[in-house]
Amino acid sequence: xxxxxxxxxxxxxxxxxxxxxxxxxxxxxxxxxxxxxxxxxxxxxxxxxxxxxxxxxxxxxxxxxxxxxxxxxxxxxxxxxxxxxxxxxxxxxxxxxxxxxxxxxxxxxxxxxxxxxxxxxxxxxxxxxxxxx
Amino acid sequence: xxxxxxxxxxxxxxxxxxxxxxxxxxxxxxxxxxxxxxxxxxxxxxxxxxxxxxxxxxxxxxxxxxxxxxxxxxxxxxxxxxxxxxxxxxxxxxxxxxxxxxxxxxxxxxxxxxxxxxxxxxxxxxxxxxxxx
DNA sequence: TCGGCCATGATAGGCGTTTTCAACAAGGCG
DNA sequence: CGCCTTGTTGAAAACGCCTATCATGGCCGA
Numbered sequence: 554x555x556x557x558x559x560x561x562x563x564x565x566x567x568x569x570x571x572x573x574x575x576x577x578x579x580x581x582x583x584x585x586x587x588x589x590x591x592x593x594x595x596x597x598x599x600x601x602x603x604x605x606x607x608x609x610x611x612x613x614x615x616x617x618x619x620x621x622x623x624x625x626x627x628x629x630x631x632x633x634x635x636x637x638x639x640x641x642x643x644x645x646x647x648x649x650x651x652x653x654x655x656x657x658x659x660x661x662x663x664x665x666x667x668x669x670x671x672x673x674x675x676x677x678x679x680x681x682x683x684x685x686x
Numbered sequence: 687x688x689x690x691x692x693x694x695x696x697x698x699x700x701x702x703x704x705x706x707x708x709x710x711x712x713x714x715x716x717x718x719x720x721x722x723x724x725x726x727x728x729x730x731x732x733x734x735x736x737x738x739x740x741x742x743x744x745x746x747x748x749x750x751x752x753x754x755x756x757x758x759x760x761x762x763x764x765x766x767x768x769x770x771x772x773x774x775x776x777x778x779x780x781x782x783x784x785x786x787x788x789x790x791x792x793x794x795x796x797x798x799x800x801x802x803x804x805x806x807x808x809x810x811x812x813x814x815x816x817x818x819x
Numbered sequence: 820t821c822g823g824c825c826a827t828g829a830t831a832g833g834c835g836t837t838t839t840c841a842a843c844a845a846g847g848c849g
Numbered sequence: 850c851g852c853c854t855t856g857t858t859g860a861a862a863a864c865g866c867c868t869a870t871c872a873t874g875g876c877c878g879a
Contacts, residue, residue, distance in 0.1 A: 563825060563876055599828035604867065624757045625866070640800055649800050656789060660811050667773055667782055669813030676809050678793050680802030696845055696856055732859035737836065758835065
């Protein structure tokens with residue numbers, strides 16, 4: 554049988570650079586912005602690798618992904634490992650993590666009442682943050 | 687000064703066809719699916735026009751738009767003119783309209799508490815409907 | 820140190836969507 | 850009713866985000 558264990562990820566300069574940048578950024582950013590930022594600061598990294606790394610991190614729950622108004626995927630490292638939602642600035646991407654147990658229960662209940670299973674949900678709040686206003 | 691009034695839309699066979707199809711469809715569908723469906727039923731209509739028509743309708747609030755897991759825009763004519771949310775089947779796109787005054791209040795309060803203005807939000811529940819399960 | 824094997828990244832491709840622009844048709848007017 | 854203006858159409862091309870390809874390179878266990 555196959556081990557099925559967690560795939561071993563090799564430690565590379567590129568992954569470290571993406572991870573370090575994410576630690577520094579408080580905002581949701583697109584793969585392209587992250588790539589650009591890394592190149593600007595002198596990191597030798599390809600766009601493909603940025604996409605791949607972010608996707609791997611997202612799959613592993615290390616970063617949160619959501620889609621901006623244009624349908625583009627944006628990424629952010631969140632402090633909380635728990636399930637949570639975001640209050641996101643439409644201008645700068647700054648985000649606050651939001652806990653809403655009541656909303657969680659509500660989604661479960663509504664879905665069950667309608668006979669839906671395998672439930673997931675998206676709850677994001679967008680606005681303009683104090684410093685952008 | 688310019689009138690700035692609502693732009694007059696010309697009544698065309700194509701727009702009527704899209705509108706009529708939307709009235710018949712209970713599910714969220716992509717522009718491409720809608721185009722395919724119209725062609726199948728013999729309507730002479732171009733993909734460009736379908737995209738344009740759906741976008742115009744969406745801008746005018748005549749149809750609801752959301753993005754499926756792949757980031758693709760899907761459209762649906764909703765019964766309610768009021769603000770509402772959706773419980774959407776991941777498999778077939780079937781959707782129920784959901785009213786949640788408590789969630790509305792919650793989003794407003796959370797955003798205000800964090801100093802955010804011009805608030806909007808997305809709240810959608812996804813699952814697998816009874817007939818797809 | 821050596822070698823297997825995963826990671827990298829330039830390039831090309833896929834896919835949804837928008838733009839372009841010439842031909843067309845809705846609808847006001849004479 | 851037919852002309853004329855002007856919005857509409859749609860095939861084709863462009864666009865933007867993202868993924869697949871594959872030869873090269875570097876991590877890491879032996």
